[in-house]
Amino acid sequence: MDSSSSKPIHRLLLKVSGEGFSKEGETALDTDRVSALAEQLRILTSEGVQVATVIGGGNILRGAQSAHLGITRSTGDYMGMLATVINGLALSDSLESNGVPTRVMSAIDVHKVCEPFIRRRAIRHMEKGRVVVLVGGLGSPYFTTDTTAAQRGAELECDALFKATMVDGVYDKDPNQHDDAVFLPKLSFDEVLDKQYRVMDMTAFALCRENDLPIVVFNMGDSSAVVRAVRGDKVGTRIQN
Numbered sequence: 001m002d003s004s005s006s007k008p009i010h011r012l013l014l015k016v017s018g019e020g021f022s023k024e025g026e027t028a029l030d031t032d033r034v035s036a037l038a039e040q041l042r043i044l045t046s047e048g049v050q051v052a053t054v055i056g057g058g059n060i061l062r063g064a065q066s067a068h069l070g071i072t073r074s075t076g077d078y079m080g081m082l083a084t085v086i087n088g089l090a091l092s093d094s095l096e097s098n099g100v101p102t103r104v105m106s107a108i109d110v111h112k113v114c115e116p117f118i119r120r121r122a123i124r125h126m127e128k129g130r131v132v133v134l135v136g137g138l139g140s141p142y143f144t145t146d147t148t149a150a151q152r153g154a155e156l157e158c159d160a161l162f163k164a165t166m167v168d169g170v171y172d173k174d175p176n177q178h179d180d181a182v183f184l185p186k187l188s189f190d191e192v193l194d195k196q197y198r199v200m201d202m203t204a205f206a207l208c209r210e211n212d213l214p215i216v217v218f219n220m221g222d223s224s225a226v227v228r229a230v231r232g233d234k235v236g237t238r239i240q241n
């Protein structure tokens with residue numbers, strides 16, 4: 001246990017990027033990855049942790065990259081938001097197959113398969129032990145699902161935002177390019193700004209900082225990371241005031 005740390009987590013906002021749903025460089029859903037994630041969430045809810053998860057769509061499409069396909073940015077962004085619906089439905093299905101009740105809530109209308117996002121209803125679902133799977137981003141182009149995670153984390157009064165990534169956390173320089181990159185287990189929001197460490201996009205980061213929402217960046221390849229981090233183990237990089 002990390003005794004130096006922070007408030008216990010009763011309500012968690014977990015951001016899972018699209019990379020968590022497909023093998024590297026692929027767009028097809030990877031059922032092993034989805035089931036591993038669902039298992040982590042099953043354990044957390046069985047321990048009484050309330051969970052909302054914001055789902056990314058970058059494995060399928062990102063609006064900013066759609067120009068090379070001849071697709072306008074806004075349309076690409078809406079396509080990206082729809083991609084998050086596909087990933088979110090896969091996670092919800094996997095959770096339900098393992099006995100975990102879920103509600104998929106979307107910021108864009110897809111009412112045949114998702115509820116609309118309504119804050120008080122989302123909180124009620126979590127209080128009843130349902131995993132709330134948040135899809136459709138914020139429902140507007142030119143945003144990211146990191147910004148969605150920060151906004152929903154604040155709005156739903158979560159104790160922390162966990163950002164699942166492909167790296168172990170934050171380093172002083174890119175570990176893929178520098179052998180001497182140093183891993184940073186704990187940072188303040190101001191240190192991240194001063195040193196210009198890349199944690200998430202600036203809109204998302206500013207929202208977390210202003211709303212005093214701690215961020216934990218961790219490697220989603222480590223299948224028990226979320227559960228260990230919620231239990232208070234030192235996992236990934238923690239950023240807080």
Ligand code: UDP
Nearest residue numbers: 017018056057058062063077080137138145
């Ligand atoms: N998107 C958007 N508005 C939002 C959230 C997402 O337009 O509020 C679009 C945007 O094109 C984004 C794509 O959906 O690139 C997929 O989300 P993101 O890139 O954040 O997914 P991730 O990188 O987490 O897989």
